[in-house]
Amino acid sequence: MADGSSFSFDTRGLVTSVSGAKGSRLDEAVGQPALDVLGLLLAASGKGGSPVLQLDAWRDGEDTVVAAVGSAASPGTARAESAYMSSAFDKSVAGIELYDADLRLLRSNRAARAVRGARAEDLTDRSAADLDAGLRLSPLLAEAMEPARACGDCPVVERDVSKGRRTYSVLALPLREGRAVIGAAAIVHDVTENVRAREERQLLAAVHARVGTTLGIMRTAQELASALTEDFADAVTVDVVEAVFHGEEGARPPVSSRAPLRRAAFSAAADFTSLYDVGEPSRFLFPTPYTQALSDLRPRLLDPHGSPADWHMHDSARADVLRRSGVHSMILAPVVQQGRVLGLVCLYRGRRDPTPFDRRDLALAEQVTARAAVHMDNARRYTRELTTAATLQRRLLPHHIPQLPALRTAYFWKPGGRTTHWFDVIALSGARVGLAMGQIPQHGLQASVDMGRFRTAFATLARMDLPPDELLAHLDDITHEMQQEDEAADGRPQPEGESTRCLYAIYDTITGQCAVACADWPAPLVTTPDGDTRPLDLPVGPPLGQTSGYERTCTTLAPRALLTLYSASMLRPAHGDDSFALLRRAAGTAAGDAQAACDNIVYALMDDHARGHGGGAVLTAVVRRLPEGDHVSWTAPRDEAAVARCRARARRQLAQWGLDDHVFATEVVISELVTNVLRHAGGEPHVRMIRNDRLTVEVSDESSTAPHLRHARAQDESGRGLLIAAALADRWGTRYGDRGKTVWVEQDLTAPDDA
Template identity: 40%
Template sequence: MRGRILEQLPVMVAYFGRDQRLAMANTASASVAGRSEAAMLGLRPGEAEPGKILQGGEGLAEAIERVLRTGQGEPYETHLVMEDREHIWQAALSPVRDAAGEVQGVSVVTLDTTEQFWARKRLAVLNKASRRIGSTLDVGRTAEELAELAIEDFADFVAVDLLSEVLTGDEVRSVLHRETISFHRVAQSSVLEGCPEAAVRLGGTHAYDRKSAVGRALVLGEPARFDVDEETLSRWATVDPARTRSMREYKIHSALVVPLRARGITLGIALFCRHRTPGRFGAADLQLAAELVSRAAVCVDNARRYTRERATALALQRSLLPRRAARQQAVEVTARYLPNTTGAGIGGDWFDVIPLSGARVALVVGDVVGHGLHASATMGRLRTAVRTLADVDLAPEELLTQLDDLVLTLDREQPAESSEGGQVAGATCLYAVYDPATGRCTMARAGHPEPMLTCPDGTVRQLSLPSGPPLGIGGLTFEGAEFELPEGSRLALYTDGLIETEDRDVDSALDELRELLGRPTLSLEESCDTVMDALVPERPIDDVALLLARTKRLDADHYASWDLPADPAVVSNARKRAAAQLDAWGLDDAVFTTELVVSELVTNAIRYGGDPIRLRLIRDTALICEVFDGSSTAPHLRRARIFDEGGRGLLLVASLTERWGTRYSSTGKTIWAEQPLPDAEEPDLF
């Protein structure tokens, strides 16, 4: 009865004597070995036949020898390759004693745990996948994570190909409507160094025919498994000879083709191959590969959508920033803008250079709180508002007050949370006005970092401005400050992204910024690049805007000024002086119009204004005529009726000139008018 139980036991049982040769094996053992018990007797541990040790069975003899020597049983696990398939065996080695207690041999009871082993491995792979795939919002890196993970415990070679639209973030067109399906190789990984099996190199583009095995898998949207034999290779050779040669050379014997599909759309394809691993891919492997690729596909699609949204926000941001410097000669400018590279989205940093009346120029740098499309759109609205307010020649502190009211209005119109999940309320801004005739620069700031001034001798100092609150707080006032800037000075305006980084504190960054700006031999372009390279990390966490401006001064060849008495008789003399100055400048064609403008503006100043009266001509990017008087009464343009004796002066000025306007000061007002001069090329800002 004991013998029958042993023979019918489905578990493999073998017995090795003291000579370490097989003395007994039950029917289950013989069946697995594919030989009769009689043919197996006398074999040594791990032998399939005399003198031939099975791959993976080398350590069994040592384990049996230890049990014979110590008399202590022990577990044993081995990976055996039989008929080109890997088996995992769990064995219990136990000493067999005689009546006297002496060890006479070793019994080996073995269980085939191959399926359980691979099931555990698959679960481990899926567990790793949940942690490692999709760690970034980068399409290429997500594909690399899939390939790197798969070769650790699953495949010997992995390639991931994506449609070109996925890389650019565009909407993906269905593969059903394509005769030829073109892909871009974005990731590949191998157990062999250098991925020598790859028929297509990284970055290369290749196509699959709809009728090929891979093409059918793509069209159907279902994973497929292939046992690669010579017949299969011969059939594939006509469609893809390069890949077929590679598979032959590296003896690839099994392959899986799994489409990357997310939200019903095919994004690409993953190819898994085995050549060193002896076991072919099975149904369970296909299911695992499909699960891995499914997780990766969702991450790739998320990254694609992020790429598209980021590209949209960046395009909006850049479209709202000035691409060319406005025509002006007060300062030489250059600028840099760098968006952040984190998942927070594009921010609302901006800068601007705005020509003002009287050859003056306004320099602006600002930063909207929050990130994403909403921040970019808000930035555009604020930049437009600044330009509009600058056009009416408001003082810097008055302009920030008006801008503060606008931000409060915009904030009330928006929900508390933006769609990107970041709080959108408020902004910071620095507004500076430079006058090249006097060299004076008036500034005011709203919660923004103070600017840096580099003097011609290379000394650098941070200009101390009254600390105004950020825009959108409301109820608080702003205060301006005035500085005299030597000709050739450099003014640096920037956003907080330049000095607030993870690896240094603000004070250290400001000290380094001073040192970098204190190099007067560098051009503005070189200085800009030097500052950005030194202070901005490879992956900035916030947007960075930097604006550098070198000041200029108007010399005697570009402007002339005359103080006039409040006497109507002086009008003709003012016309003559203006005509003589234009003749000296070689602007004879503008004499007639300028005489009319001077006559009207000086007459109005004498009739409706007050002392002192001053006439000034400026030859800048335009010919500017200015008349200052001590009155703050605002002139108005009106249509004179047929029998009206007055009211046509400003209408005549507006008709003859390109633009005109009024600006006010603490001591009076200035009425100005501009006539165009020949166009000059506008330089790029960045």
């Protein structure tokens, strides 16, 4: 007789029916004594040792029904199994409930009754649907009893059922008698602590992965608010002390209610009204739990309706917002790093999550804000370094761009996130001007130091009147030495792709000629007076520091042409646009106006965040020609009488210009410089006088020998010429050309001549 087989016998003890034993000898047992049938059952179940058959018996009308529920190897085994079944049901820490085929509760153990909070007599014989109010199991039990599931092996269905802050894991399985399903069982485990621990780990992991991805204070605050509103809070606000946004240290507690804070982030997963918009100043009135948390730095767990009513009176606007948003629980957690207050995080629960915060949530919020405080302080330190570096870089840039009569310039400069840009405008001798732009391949304080070193070297070389290609060659050597010094100091080579770049152009306001050379820099744009804008055809040399040579291009610019220098960061594509086309169009719409062209370029390109974050520089210059009446030149013969004739011609020219006060100094300078050419150089002396904001006297010859400024002794009869010329001038120097050199002397026309 197999498990689940049964037979019935009447009051005479004779078998009346048999079920579940098809194909066995019991099929012929009807009419036989029940005692003989029991013998057959014992014989069929025995496989060695003393056969033990486990039976259930019950009355069914006038008959008695006997059903085989199993067999055991020995009587001891049968007793142990029976005792185990009884003990496992009654003493199990898991709740166990048994249901019949109609899903009416037959029996439940102590743990199950504790879960439902009811007595046995209140539960027994009630349907699973009636009991769903306490623990919703009826859909689960019905699913487990479906025939398609019941005929499979171990059909088990798992579900999580929440009741307040308690979470249960339920196993529902069918009860079979043979192949027939006669009921269902539910095994209930309280997994609340496991679930909460897992949720806490998930929240901490989310904060670790998603907060602090950048070094921006606003971004860090918003990342924190977004992470907390996914599964923990309905709404989160983050307010930061105003000084922290500027890189300064946080406030020392207690924080005054008048201390300025600003709303840095807001996130809500439900309908919630924020009292302040992100970016606006936020204010917490005293005395309220908000100001108390900022004073003693202790996080607070509050029921806004159960708190003392006086703080609602002091901050009625905030209390009204909480009431309209349905907030029933809130946590106020100060953001503190090294004893200084960076801000305040406020967490609210309302209609989305009816479960109030508890002390465990308070401890979790404190742990989260402690992690966020580290990221926020890192962002603050980064902001302070950037601010310091940007301030230093601004101080290193030219404070006053020289506005020459024949040149009008405008510029834009913004510090970048990865590179440091610089530019310069230098007034050169001979009514010429130098325009330069470059970049250092890093940012921060070290880049500011390198920028100062590099720009000083550039200005020194530029004032030596070197042509653009030669100047870049010298800068190449200097950059190579700086790189070697940095590698020796840091112990690591410069990363690939990070290079020092530069462009240098010299414009001659007399001839209109512009000479340009570049080291891996975009070619400048030239805009004609009619608005046609094209890049200058320029050979692009390698970045500086690679011991390379450079070539220069010379072109003649038309009067009122616009020359635009720009950094490569301005051409960074954004949203698929053609940045170079935008640049050309912006420059072409403001021909003849340097400031308008610069503004147009900035508005067209730097409004995009991707380009704006990278920083950049723009330098625009509208060129003009020096009027013909403001310069004069001549070549003198090689004889001693030429000195007197040069003085006389200079005197007449100064009279025409109305510069009679400068006659004496100019005559002395011309006499000495022409005499030096006749005595110490070759070729005929060539004299040029230029009047703009300065009076310049130039004397050129065909010799490349540099003049030497020396102090003659008292008994010497010569050697004082250049010294006298330098004493009468504001500035003097020597520049070299393709043939020979030029000695120039400048006198300032904006101040009275004291010579």
